[in-house]
Amino acid sequence: MALFKKRTVGKPGEWYYCLEHKKVEEGPECPAQNRFGPYTSREAAQHAMDTARDRNLEWDTDPKWHDEDKGKSSPPGD
Secondary structure, eight states: OOSSOOOOSOOTTOEEEETTTTEEEESOOSOGGGEEEEESSHHHHHTHHHHHHHHHHHHHTOTTOOOTTTTOOOOTTO
16 A cells, blocks of 8 residues: 555646646646646636736846846856
C-alpha cells in the first residue's frame, strides 16, 4: 500500500485551463505543467489566456522595471 496517493480527481469547484487540450476542466485532469489554475469559476478559467496576456503586457510595460541595457553585457569584473 502506498503511503502517498497521487490525487487524480480535483475538488468540485476547482477550475483549470488545460494548455494542451485548450479546454476548461473541473478539477485537474491533466498534468500540472499543462494547465493554469485553480480558478474559482468556470468563467475565470475560460479567460485564462486573456488573463495571462494582460499580465504579461502589464509586466512588460512596468515603468519600475528598467531593462534598457537588455542584451548588452559588460565584461567580467566591471
